[in-house]
Amino acid sequence: MNKIVIIGAGGFGREVEMLISQINNKKKKWDLIGFLDDGVAQGTKIGKSKVLGPIQIINNLEDVNFVIAIADTVVKRKVINEINDKIKPAILIHPSVILGERVIVGEGTILCAGNIITEDIYIGSHVILNLMCTVGHDTVIRDLCSFMPSVNVSGEVVIEQGVFMGVGSKIINRVTIGEFSKIGAGAVVSKDLPANCTAVGVPAKPIKFHDRF
Numbered sequence: 001m002n003k004i005v006i007i008g009a010g011g012f013g014r015e016v017e018m019l020i021s022q023i024n025n026k027k028k029k030w031d032l033i034g035f036l037d038d039g040v041a042q043g044t045k046i047g048k049s050k051v052l053g054p055i056q057i058i059n060n061l062e063d064v065n066f067v068i069a070i071a072d073t074v075v076k077r078k079v080i081n082e083i084n085d086k087i088k089p090a091i092l093i094h095p096s097v098i099l100g101e102r103v104i105v106g107e108g109t110i111l112c113a114g115n116i117i118t119e120d121i122y123i124g125s126h127v128i129l130n131l132m133c134t135v136g137h138d139t140v141i142r143d144l145c146s147f148m149p150s151v152n153v154s155g156e157v158v159i160e161q162g163v164f165m166g167v168g169s170k171i172i173n174r175v176t177i178g179e180f181s182k183i184g185a186g187a188v189v190s191k192d193l194p195a196n197c198t199a200v201g202v203p204a205k206p207i208k209f210h211d212r213f
């Protein structure tokens with residue numbers, strides 16, 4: 001068994017604890033030693049585990065893997081920058097996930113229950129695909145992206161790093177979304193979208209731009 005910590009003790013952190021336990025039910029792989037969170041007191045019980053302390057203590061832990069259970073893509077990037085290179089990210093893939101041929105999944109990426117990822121797809125590092133997303137052929141999802149439940153991506157789509165896809169949003173084929181943009185719940189992306197915008201609606205249109213760095 002490999003030791004693992006979950007960074008982020010919120011609701012999604014608890015769902016990742018459930019994901020780990022379902023992976024272990026198939027084949028014992030992970031020894032969850034606890035959560036790390038800057039905003040939750042050390043010793044707080046989360047599900048069956050406890051908060052070990054703030055995120056920074058990860059750099060003092062030995063032989064431990066980690067995943068980041070935080071949906072905000074800018075916060076995820078900040079957290080990664082604080083973690084020593086010696087601490088290795090884990091890849092978590094729920095046993096129900098369907099993966100086609102020639103799919104690459106980067107380190108630290110979390111694929112929750114019910115995802116269907118078809119053929120010739122690149123998924124970068126520290127990506128979250130929450131429950132029941134579908135990703136079509138020849139799509140690229142770069143590092144740090146977070147998809148909320150039930151996102152549907154058609155074929156030949158490019159999603160640049162740090163994009164947040166709200167619950168139930170959809171992207172038609174051959175569209176590119178610029179880095180660190182946020183797509184609202186239920187939006188349909190039918191044309192390329194620029195970087196650093198929030199876009200909502202059907203079809204999705206930018207309603208604001210942000211400088212979040």
Ligand SMILES: CC(C)(COP(=O)(O)OP(=O)(O)OC[C@H]1O[C@@H](n2cnc3c(N)ncnc32)[C@H](O)[C@@H]1OP(=O)(O)O)[C@@H](O)C(=O)NCCC(=O)NCCS
Nearest residue numbers: 148149165166167182183184185186187198199200201207
């Ligand atoms: C798009 C989103 C990121 C914008 O958040 P925000 O920057 O805080 O924006 P606001 O809430 O201030 O909304 C700005 C405007 O957009 C509208 N709006 C917000 N989200 C919208 C959406 N998904 N679809 C259509 N309009 C939306 C608001 O009603 C508001 O309109 P108004 O100016 O006429 O009042 C957010 O509303 C959203 O959809 N998040 C996804 C949440 C999600 O998927 N959660 C899953 C958890 S598992």
